[in-house]
Amino acid sequence: MTPGDSTAVEDEVQTKKSSITPADPCTIVIFGASGDLARRKLIPALYGLAAQNCLARRFAIIGFARTPNTDEAFQKTAVESVKKFADAATLQEKECKEFAQALAYVSGEYHDAQAFEKLKKRLEELDKEHKLNGNRLFYLATPPDVYPGIIEQLDKAGLSKSSNGKSWTRIIIEKPYGRDLASARKLNQAVLKSFDESQVFRIDHYLGKDTVQNLMVLRFGNGIFEPLWNRNYVDHVQITAAETLGVEQRAAFYETAGATRDMIQSHVLQLTSLVAMEPPAAFDATAVRNEKIKVLQSIRPFTPESIKTDVVRGQYGPGTAPGDSSKLAGYLAEPGVAKNSPTETFVVAKLQIDNWRWAGVPFYLRTGKRLPSRLTEIAIQFRRAPHLVFRGQDLSSNALVLNVQPDEGISISFHAKLPGQEMKLKTVTMDFSYQVEFGGGERSAYATLINDCMRGDATLFDRADGVEAAWALVDPILNYFQSHKPKFPNYAAGTWGPHEADELLERDGRHWRNT
Numbered sequence: 001m002t003p004g005d006s007t008a009v010e011d012e013v014q015t016k017k018s019s020i021t022p023a024d025p026c027t028i029v030i031f032g033a034s035g036d037l038a039r040r041k042l043i044p045a046l047y048g049l050a051a052q053n054c055l056a057r058r059f060a061i062i063g064f065a066r067t068p069n070t071d072e073a074f075q076k077t078a079v080e081s082v083k084k085f086a087d088a089a090t091l092q093e094k095e096c097k098e099f100a101q102a103l104a105y106v107s108g109e110y111h112d113a114q115a116f117e118k119l120k121k122r123l124e125e126l127d128k129e130h131k132l133n134g135n136r137l138f139y140l141a142t143p144p145d146v147y148p149g150i151i152e153q154l155d156k157a158g159l160s161k162s163s164n165g166k167s168w169t170r171i172i173i174e175k176p177y178g179r180d181l182a183s184a185r186k187l188n189q190a191v192l193k194s195f196d197e198s199q200v201f202r203i204d205h206y207l208g209k210d211t212v213q214n215l216m217v218l219r220f221g222n223g224i225f226e227p228l229w230n231r232n233y234v235d236h237v238q239i240t241a242a243e244t245l246g247v248e249q250r251a252a253f254y255e256t257a258g259a260t261r262d263m264i265q266s267h268v269l270q271l272t273s274l275v276a277m278e279p280p281a282a283f284d285a286t287a288v289r290n291e292k293i294k295v296l297q298s299i300r301p302f303t304p305e306s307i308k309t310d311v312v313r314g315q316y317g318p319g320t321a322p323g324d325s326s327k328l329a330g331y332l333a334e335p336g337v338a339k340n341s342p343t344e345t346f347v348v349a350k351l352q353i354d355n356w357r358w359a360g361v362p363f364y365l366r367t368g369k370r371l372p373s374r375l376t377e378i379a380i381q382f383r384r385a386p387h388l389v390f391r392g393q394d395l396s397s398n399a400l401v402l403n404v405q406p407d408e409g410i411s412i413s414f415h416a417k418l419p420g421q422e423m424k425l426k427t428v429t430m431d432f433s434y435q436v437e438f439g440g441g442e443r444s445a446y447a448t449l450i451n452d453c454m455r456g457d458a459t460l461f462d463r464a465d466g467v468e469a470a471w472a473l474v475d476p477i478l479n480y481f482q483s484h485k486p487k488f489p490n491y492a493a494g495t496w497g498p499h500e501a502d503e504l505l506e507r508d509g510r511h512w513r514n515t
């Protein structure tokens with residue numbers, strides 16, 4: 001794994017050791033290297049890839065950030081974050097040390113041409129030293145306001161194009177990708193002035209989760225579900241992304257975002273597209289993304305009238321932690337939050353998808369912080385049996401539930417006869433658990449996505465038109481929130497959100513699965 005001392009033969013040995021072909025040799029530049037995302041997710045994910053031989057034997061990682069730092073100090077903090085956050089199964093002292101040797105650091109301001117010249121020089125040196133063939137992956141993990149500056153400077157320094165005509169140059173851009181449709185468009189324009197769309201990888205880490213990808217396998221790798229996957233059999237769909245955590249130390253960002261921007265526009269709409277899309281012709285970037293965007297374009301646009309009835313927002317007040325009953329502060333008392341902040345920490349939205357497959361089937365989306373459990377699930381709730389042969393039994397409808405996290409798996413609920421002389425029925429489930437079947441804990445979504453990017457596979461990344469379509473959908477909600485002040489807080493931390501969220505479903509004769 002030591003960079004710089006390898007040969008083509010070693011690369012070949014490496015390929016044989018790994019179950020999948022390692023990516024090309026390359027340099028990965030992380031902008032925002034001293035930030036939380038780099039420390040908690042990116043560095044551990046890159047280590048995981050190296051430890052599993054998914055990174056080529058020859059690679060280098062450059063951390064770029066404003067904070068002055070040395071290579072050695074950066075290596076030291078990187079080892080600490082690997083030890084703290086990497087998958088324990090891959091942790092080995094020797095590999096960790098070798099990994100650290102591949103790390104270098106460049107400090108500078110994100111708009112400073114000189115700093116980018118320094119970066120360019122370092123890239124050229126490392127490229128030569130480790131024979132990286134000029135391949136470069138830039139990862140934008142900074143606050144989004146500096147994205148345009150970085151992109152412009154990369155271009156000016158001649159770093160946005162292939163360094164030798166044969167190598168590849170790619171850029172991963174973190175969410176939030178804009179803060180509304182207008183700013184996302186502007187960002188797309190800035191990005192596409194310097195990079196070709198084929199070089200741009202807009203990341204949404206939910207798409208790197210195994211269970212999210214498994215949704216496509218469940219639908220399009222099996223013959224039995226697809227015939228049921230439509231308005232004839234499905235009553236409604238519930239998509240929940242619930243977190244127990246509060247805003248933590250992220251108020252500076254969260255106060256400018258809120259749950260709609262932070263979760264609905266990205267993760268939750270990604271899940272919605274995957275549930276609702278038509279089967280793509282192939283599992284490739286063009287076919288999959290074409291189908292996903294058609295879903296977003298078919299969702300009935302929100303109007304102020306429909307927002308009044310179909311959208312509920314909330315903000316947590318003080319409460320108690322489920323489980324240990326310890327006190328939880330309300331959002332307004334969190335560090336960095338404005339005294340009468342109107343920022344929503346909870347949203348429910350009812351979507352209607354106006355196409356042949358889904359007409360009349362509501363999709364209920366829900367996300368929130370400080371809810372009673374950490375749970376991301378997609379529930380396909382089927383229609384009731386048309387005629388009840390078993391009189392006197394109050395039977396729920398069948399549900400197919402995809403558990404995205406934390407207990408990754410799929411379960412189907414149906415009815416079974418209780419043992420005994422009487423005909424009594426009970427709802428039972430048939431479960432598939434990732435943990436039981438495949439072992440291991442949650443895998444790093446970032447590792448999957450970085451690996452895909454290094455191989456040039458954009459299937460699990462967003463396209464320019466995809467991000468814009470998602471913003472177009474949430475823009476009216478954001479505008480409505482902006483012009484209608486809420487009465488916050490309206491739910492206690494540790495509960496399932498404001499009562500209006502339950503009432504929204506009750507009005508339709510339905511209820512949330514948890515209540």
Ligand code: BG6
Pocket residue numbers: 175243262376
């Ligand atoms: C991030 C949001 O994109 O996703 C966070 O900014 C949120 O607010 C996080 O906590 C949730 O990700 P996960 O993988 O923990 O469900």
